[in-house]
Amino acid sequence: MGYPNPVSPQETPVLSQYFGNQETISLDGWRKVGGYAALQKALGMTPAEIVDVVKASGLRGRGGAGFPTGVKWSFMKPGDGRPHYLCCNADESEPGTFKDREIMRWTPHALVEGCAIGSYAIGAETCYIYIRGEFTEPLLRVRQAIKEAYDAGILGANAMGTGKRIDIIVHKGAGAYICGEETALMNSIEGRRGNPRIKPPFPAVSGLFAQPTTINNVETLAAVPHIINRGADWYKSMCLSNPKSTGSKLFSVCGNIARPGNYEVVLGFSFKEFLYDLCGGPPKGRSFKAVIPGGISVPIQTMEEAEATKMDYEGFIEQGSMLGSGGVIVFDDQQSMVKQIARAARFFAHESCAQCTQCREGTAWTTRILERIRDGEGTAEDLDTLLLIADNMTGKTICVLSDSCATPVVSGIKKFRSEFEALIKKTTFHPVTAAVA
Amino acid sequence: MTAAIPRNGHDGNQDGGHEHGAPYQPVFVGARRQELDELFTKYPTKMACLLPALWIVQDERGWVSEEAMAEVADVLELTPAYVKGVVTFYTMYNQHPVGKYLIQVCTTSPCNVCGAENVVGAFLQQTGCGELGVTSADGKYTVIEVECLGACGFATPVMINEGFVESVTPEKVPQILAGLD
Numbered sequence: 151m152g153y154p155n156p157v158s159p160q161e162t163p164v165l166s167q168y169f170g171n172q173e174t175i176s177l178d179g180w181r182k183v184g185g186y187a188a189l190q191k192a193l194g195m196t197p198a199e200i201v202d203v204v205k206a207s208g209l210r211g212r213g214g215a216g217f218p219t220g221v222k223w224s225f226m227k228p229g230d231g232r233p234h235y236l237c238c239n240a241d242e243s244e245p246g247t248f249k250d251r252e253i254m255r256w257t258p259h260a261l262v263e264g265c266a267i268g269s270y271a272i273g274a275e276t277c278y279i280y281i282r283g284e285f286t287e288p289l290l291r292v293r294q295a296i297k298e299a300y301d302a303g304i305l306g307a308n309a310m311g312t313g314k315r316i317d318i319i320v321h322k323g324a325g326a327y328i329c330g331e332e333t334a335l336m337n338s339i340e341g342r343r344g345n346p347r348i349k350p351p352f353p354a355v356s357g358l359f360a361q362p363t364t365i366n367n368v369e370t371l372a373a374v375p376h377i378i379n380r381g382a383d384w385y386k387s388m389c390l391s392n393p394k395s396t397g398s399k400l401f402s403v404c405g406n407i408a409r410p411g412n413y414e415v416v417l418g419f420s421f422k423e424f425l426y427d428l429c430g431g432p433p434k435g436r437s438f439k440a441v442i443p444g445g446i447s448v449p450i451q452t453m454e455e456a457e458a459t460k461m462d463y464e465g466f467i468e469q470g471s472m473l474g475s476g477g478v479i480v481f482d483d484q485q486s487m488v489k490q491i492a493r494a495a496r497f498f499a500h501e502s503c504a505q506c507t508q509c510r511e512g513t514a515w516t517t518r519i520l521e522r523i524r525d526g527e528g529t530a531e532d533l534d535t536l537l538l539i540a541d542n543m544t545g546k547t548i549c550v551l552s553d554s555c556a557t558p559v560v561s562g563i564k565k566f567r568s569e570f571e572a573l574i575k576k577t578t579f580h581p582v583t584a585a586v587a
Numbered sequence: 588m589t590a591a592i593p594r595n596g597h598d599g600n601q602d603g604g605h606e607h608g609a610p611y612q613p614v615f616v617g618a619r620r621q622e623l624d625e626l627f628t629k630y631p632t633k634m635a636c637l638l639p640a641l642w643i644v645q646d647e648r649g650w651v652s653e654e655a656m657a658e659v660a661d662v663l664e665l666t667p668a669y670v671k672g673v674v675t676f677y678t679m680y681n682q683h684p685v686g687k688y689l690i691q692v693c694t695t696s697p698c699n700v701c702g703a704e705n706v707v708g709a710f711l712q713q714t715g716c717g718e719l720g721v722t723s724a725d726g727k728y729t730v731i732e733v734e735c736l737g738a739c740g741f742a743t744p745v746m747i748n749e750g751f752v753e754s755v756t757p758e759k760v761p762q763i764l765a766g767l768d
Contacts, residue, residue: 245697251738286750287751324642359635405696497696
């Protein structure tokens with residue numbers, strides 16, 4: 151459903167089927183639509199069987215990286231005598247993305263069920279759901295759902311009467327974009343500053359409290375009960391383009407567009423149809439100029455690239471960008487790309503955890519130079535300087551926040567160079583021209 | 588949708604536990620101490636209770652004072668410097684008293700292209716705050732810009748204390764402020 155817009159026949163509502171429905175928020179309502187049947191079924195399977203089903207479904211991480219979920223789960227070795235942890239990443243803070251928020255608001259039990267299945271599959275007795283502090287309403291709904299599930303015996307020491315222990319605990323974030331990075335998230339749960347950790351060791355070896363840990367996004371975990379209920383083949387059959395990208399995916403759409411909201415389509419859907427038909431095209435009297443299709447960390451697409459895109463992991467890469475978190479930000483012809491890229495850089499400068507020099511200094515320098523250009527005070531060398539800084543910020547730090555700041559700058563200068571030059575030329579002193587004049 | 592805006596638990600007099608120079612009143616007594624003890628059962632280390640413990644402080648006092656940081660350090664067996672290091676990392680812990688209503692306007696790119704700057708301007712002018720981060724003379728309002736609130740399709744989202752208002756335009760600001768009184 152294009153919540154808050156009515157559902158379109160071109161959508162495939164699986165996760166979003168009950169968005170906007172007040173009934174399915176509660177445990178009773180959730181059970182009426184088949185809730186917790188998947189958990190019941192899963193608890194009758196072995197953890198390895200669950201991992202195999204998820205592997206076969208082709209489900210890939212919906213938080214941004216797109217790593218195959220079943221493969222990630224298979225790194226965990228249940229029964230090795232160590233405590234295992236599942237962390238659900240509900241820190242959704244990638245600008246342009248607001249899908250997990252709606253999953254938690256309308257179907258909190260879908261997430262609880264997915265977390266419970268995931269915990270069992272990886273041999274974790276405890277799952278922490280890390281919800282960003284700003285999500286006050288989703289947080290209340292998830293807490294309430296967990297309480298209902300404990301009271302009904304679904305969670306706890308004897309989950310659904312099977313004698314297996316599953317605990318789910320909500321951990322409230324406190325305002326830090328970087329805590330959406332999985333190792334920063336673990337540090338934050340441990341009561342530390344949200345600084346990302348150097349990998350290796352990877353979380354499956356030494357993660358939360360130095361124990362084997364898996365981190366999954368909300369949307370990924372919410373898809374798991376559907377896969378357990380309806381089978382890997384059903385999930386895999388949802389594919390319109392590349393067989394490596396299966397299932398339905400929520401896309402959040404915002405910025406200059408007629409109908410912003412969440413839309414769920416099968417991977418491989420035409421991005422052109424998506425933008426013009428489902429989302430209603432540009433606001434009246436305007437035209438589209440550019441799209442950032444996967445949250446602000448991915449490269450900017452020109453409309454030519456966007457309109458040729460098949461909406462899946464490979465399709466966005468083929469057209470110069472990435473699927474990322476599925477947060478589609480649209481810019482119309484009234485927007486200055488320089489101003490918007492400068493604003494994006496300011497975001498990253500604000501959110502840098504500051505432990506790596508390239509990021510701490512690079513995000514701040516980039517912002518200052520971009521804002522100088524925006525204000526008409528740029529110099530002829532500024533674009534080269536920006537690209538040099540971007541190069542020094544890419545692939546050289548502990549996490550990818552630094553790369554994420556460089557991405558819109560590099561792709562913006564490459565694809566909209568004339569806008570930058572127009573602002574710079576206004577103020578640059580050209581001695582030759584001046585002499586002739 | 589417009590969520591109801593709850594008031595802060597405290598009532599304007601945000602002194603971090605001091606009454607005009609009176610000794611610091613600890614937060615973790617009675618029911619709050621019980622809350623803390625319950626937290627200890629949810630995590631394998633005391634340190635992991637730090638973020639939730641700071642949330643309890645802020646809920647009780649409206650902000651996190653240096654004295655409160657020392658108290659948290661004491662109950663969690665950490666050093667005050669360590670606790671301060673963590674408090675200052677996260678943007679949502681108020682390190683100074685704020686107005687009775689803390690108004691946080693999202694101005695990140697998706698909201699920026701939808702006119703968030705004008706929403707900030709309307710709040711600053713109509714609350715009498717004038718400047719970002721400054722509390723109005725009557726102690727009622729503090730307005731700040733905030734990075735992405737994760738509700739980009741409902742530009743411009745505004746957080747007022749624990750409440751969330753979606754799709755705010757400058758025209759809606761008078762009505763929102765009237766609803767707070």
